[in-house]
Every structure is written in C-alpha cells, then in structure tokens.
Amino acid sequence: MTIHAVLPVLLTVACASEGLAAGAVTNETQIPPYTLPDPLVCRDGTRVADARMWREKRRPELLRLFESEMYGRTLLGKPESLRFVLREEKKDARGGKATRLRVGVLFEGKEDGRQMELLVYLPNRVKGPVPVFLGFNFDGNYTTTDEPDIPLARHFAMGLYANRLVKNTPTEAGRGIHREMWQYDLALERGYGVVTAGYGEVEPDADGRWREGPRGLGPEPGAKDWGCLGAWAWASSRALDYLESNPRVDAKRVALIGFSRLGKAALWAGAQDERFALVVSNNSGAGGAALSKRVFGETVDNLTGKLGRWFCPDFRQYANNEASLPMDQHELAALIAPRPLLIASATEDLWSDPKGEFLGGLGADPVYRLLGTDGLARNEWPAPGQLVDSRIGYFLRAGKHDVTREDWQAMLAYADRHFRQ
C-alpha cells in the first residue's frame, strides 16, 4: 500500500515550538515517498487468507518483529512472588462519589522490594463490577489529585510537564499539578473506575537505572531485549493482574490508556497482553501510533539518541534509515485487533505527527476488517473535535500535546460505545 498517494497537504496548524528538534519535518510536502509493509502479507510473501492465518502465522510473526527490532523481548512473565497489599480503603472519597484504594503491587512479594502503588477510584453509585481506565502518570499519584491525604511519591518523578516540580524529586508543591489530565470525577459520574500509578516507580526514566525496575529481576538484557517501554508495559499487565483479583472491577472491561511515552507503552502492552479489552493512545507519536516511514516530526534517530533506553539497542540501526524497517506502526495497531483502539492526537503537536497517527490507525484497517469489524470508518484525516468511534477510533483535539477534559469526553464516549452497546 502506498500511502504516498495520499495528497500532500500543507499543515495549516500552528507549530508547537516545544519539543521540536531543529530540522524536523513538519510540512507534508517534505515527506519522502514511502511504501508501507502490507500487514496482511507474511514475510515469506504469502497473503493472509483468513482470521485463522492471521492468528496463527502473521500475528506472531509481527509480534516477534516488534520485539527483535524495536521494543525488545519482555524477559519476565508474572512473577511467582507477585503480591498485592491493600494500604488504604476510603469509602467516601471525592465527596462521597468514590471508594478510593491504595494498593501496593509488590513485584518481589515484599515491602522493601520492587513495586508500584496503584491509586484506585471506584464509583460508589454503581453496584456491579465496573469498567475501568488504567494508565500510568508522569510524576506520582499525588500529582493527579488535590486530595491532601495521598502520600507524596518517594520515587523518581519526571517533572516534564510540571513547572512546580523540581526535576525528578517529588515535593509537596507538586500536589495536584496533573489533575486536569486525570478527570476522575467525569469518569466516576459516568460509572467508570480509574486506576493509576507513577511510571517512575516501576522504573526510573533515566539512563543507567534499569536494574531498579523489573528488568533487574530477569536475565541480563541483550541487544534485542526490553528497554524502559517494555518494563512499563510489563507493569501494566501486573496492574491488570491486580484488577482481576478485585471483584468490584470488571477485568474484561479494562481500557488501557497512555499519554506520550506512556501511550507508546500502552500500545506495546496492548499488543502483547490480549486481556486489555480496549486501548487508548493519546499523542503517542513516534514509536507509538505514528508511522515511522513518514519521517515527520520525531524520527527514529531522535528516539534512539537520548531516549534510546526506551527501546532495544538494535532499534538504532533504523536511525536515518526508516525505509529499511521491516514493519511500521500501523502493524503495532493491528496487533491490538480486533479489540477497540482509540488513537487521539492534537493539532499543534507536530512532534507527534498527528496525521501520521491517524494513518497508523488507517493502515491497521484491513486487519480489523479481516477479523470482522468495521475497522476505521474514515479514510480522510478528520477535522478537530469529531470523534470517529468505529472499532479503530480516532480523535483530533485542537491544541497542544496534552490530555484534557475534551480528550476524556472523547475517551468516555468511545468506551461507552464499545463497552456498553
């Protein structure tokens, strides 16, 4: 399939200055001609004839490619020692709307071992098991809410979108700084639970510290083995293990969400762990939903430079050489098929290539259709504010790299459509 056939359209949206590296392509006319691998043609040239062949041959083959060439193999499963401890249960949180739990997920089964703390909100007005949104946050649970009684994080905090936070060090000044990104009340009113954890508790997003996270529990990683994204994806599955053990949660309706680097991790987790019933990527960009071969905004060179720790070392071979990638991100989206996948972008977030994110979804459409769904119901990049709610969903918000109330409204409408109809 030659996406180059899509008319070069000059982006009229404003250029987001922050994060844009010098020389980054932000104009459709500068995109090199490129050909996307056909997700329904196997490496040996045979065409995928039916759902069974997808499942038994092509899907595993693509999964292996993303492992060996990009994210690395996940060298650890569910540890025998995994243990959950309920640290708090507050039945009248958020003005009585929610039951709030704090749950320690102890990867090594002990309080002084590797772990993460889940902050869980469950709506009080719903009696039966509830669907939940699950996703990591950047700077610790206490930054997602104004509630004064959430303990200050003790772990690494990125401080990237937080001007009140001293870089990497949680302080009281950080309380609630990300509350807009976490629209708990909105979700609770609609009958959903929300679960989060600080990604820096799982593994610090810093060079040389991988041993502190789950990768330190497995065999020494090699050139084709997991990076940070793999570790965060792994931890999402451990959060889901916990959710499966809580009878108030409907573990068959867990929507895995993630913003930016955590959107990349959410897609990779959703590809590997089919228990995730729905996946949402917000502004996941390069290494997420956006096609690499468009070389628009962030490139493989950018990803594998300072941020190389996120991927397997061998991914570096594709820097300035995207054409030689044997797969592209539409095939990562296809690994989530036939489960609902919502790709959300923002007009000004050119670094994340919003149109490339849409095309990533569109490229997965033949797989979703082969599996009997309606795929992505739009061929053309939609205007901002219009939710496309087909099985591959798409939402473009006007504005910057962020997760806003408007994004949550789209996520909730999309989840209602796929979880409740």
Ligand code: GCU
């Ligand atoms: C940087 C990085 C992106 C990433 C983003 C984020 O901008 O280049 O790939 O998505 O950080 O996670 O915030």
